[in-house]
Structure formats: structure tokens, C-alpha cells
Amino acid sequence: MHSIERLSAEVFESCVKELADVLVDAVDSGASVGFLAPFDHEEAAAWWRAQAPAVADGGLMVWACRDGGGIIATISLALASKPNSRHRAEIVKLMVRREARGRGLSRALLAVAEQAALDVGVDLLMLDTETGSTAEHVYLTGGWTRYGIVPGYAGSPDGTLCDCSFMYKRLTRSA
Template structure:
């Protein structure tokens, strides 16, 4: 069983090592999450450390799923910063360790972020993911609407350009 909890700013630094290991696992397993192979723990930790100011300001909210073995998954919500878009947010870095997949954890993380967004007054969520990926199937079956596909939008970890699907979900 996994406990999914928000990661407050004061605990963020202590979670970076585990978040970095999760990010490396995702890239090593071929997930298109913005990084190319080879991708190491130092580079992953540096990326997470760079997110600390956004976590501290509340413009980036992070949740972690833990079990007895540690962090098994994460999801983040970027809050829109412009005054005319405060009702909108973006889901980023939904990752589940390959040893924890197939148990509904990605759906649970997504539902957690959706509930928190709505409770914060954010009702329109956006995200993008690699077309024909497992993640895309999660969104397609989770009530998200695909509004477009851009060929060759982002490279897979091996550097091959891949199509990307763009989604939105109105939580109202």
C-alpha cells in the first residue's frame, strides 16, 4: 500500500535524493520526461534542486507516493502565474518506479493532484506526454481530452524525436 502525501517546502531538500533516483529510473526505462541518456543521479538531483524555489513559493506543488521501501512515485502541479490564468495548472513529472507499476499508482497520484488543484481553485489542467506511451493510455482512460498531437515534439531518452500528445481536463 502506498501513502501519497504533499511534499512541503521544508521537507523538499531531504527528498531530493529519492526523487532523483526515481527520475533516473524513469529515464533509464525510456520515459520521455525531458532528459537524454545517459542520465545520472547528480544530474537528476541538480534538476530537482533547481525546483526548490518554485516549491518554496508554492508555484510548484509536489506529491510523493511512499511504501516501506521508500519513494515509489511522484507527481507535480505547476500553478499558472499570470493573473488571467490563475484557474489553470499543468501536470508535470508523473513518474512511477518500474517496480511499482501496474498497481494503479499513476492513477492515484493523478487523482490526488486533480483534487488538490480543484481545492485550490484550479479547475483547468493541461499536460503533455509521448504519443502511444503507457502514460497516454492513463490519461485517455482517466477522463482527459487529447486536443492535439505534434510529430517529433520531444526526443525520447535515446535522442529519437517522438510525437507528443497534448491533453486538458476541466475538473468542474
């Protein structure tokens, strides 16, 4: 059974190595999550450490999913900081280790992030993902709406430019 926990600033610091492992696995498996191969643990840990101030000030919420120990998946919610956009946030870095895929963890993490967004007054979520990817399918079947595709928007880990789907989801409280 898995457990999902929001990482406090203190706990986040102690999880950087495991979060880096998940990020490296995502890049190694071809996920377009912002990095090019080769991508090592040191680079991944440095990227996560750079997020620590945003985690500490609450601008970035990070959740870790564990399955009997180590972190096997993660999702982050980046809150908007501008006064006219505090009703929206962005889903970033939804990643599941290869050996844990196909178990519904992406959907479980999305549900947790969506509820947390509602809890802080956010009712509009945004994200972007590689067009045609498994991730896009997860979002589309999870109630997200694609509002556009930008050709050649981002590079896959091997540097090949890929189309990117931009999506949103309106959140409502369940009765």
C-alpha cells in the same frame, strides 16, 4: 500499502535524492520526461534542487508516493502565474518506478493532484505526453481529452524524436 504525501519545502529538500532516483529510473526505462541518456543521479538531483524555489513559493506542488519506505512515484502540479491563467495548471513529472508500475499509482497520484488543483481554485489541467505511450493510455482512460498531436515534438532518452499528445481535463467538484 502506499501513502501519498505533499512535500513541504522543508521535506522536499530532504527527499531530493529519492526523487532523483525515481527520475533516473524513468529516464533509464525510456520515459520521455525531458532528459537524454546517459542521465545520472547527480544531474537528476540538480534538476530537483532547481525546483526548490517554486516548491517554497507554492508555484509547484510535489507529491511523493511511498510503499513501506522509499519514494516509488511522484507527480507535480505547476500552477500558472499570469493573472489571466490562474484557473489552470499543468501536470508535470508523473513518474512511477518500474518495479511499482501496474498497481494504480499513476491514477492515485492524478486523483490527489486533481483534488489539490480544485482546492486552490484551478479547474483546468493541461499536460503533454508521448503519443502512444502507456502514460497516454492512463490519461485517456482517466478522463483527459487529447486536443492535438505535434509530430517530433520531444526526444526520447535515446534522442529519437517522438510525437507528443497535448491534453486537458476540466475539473468539477463532486457533490
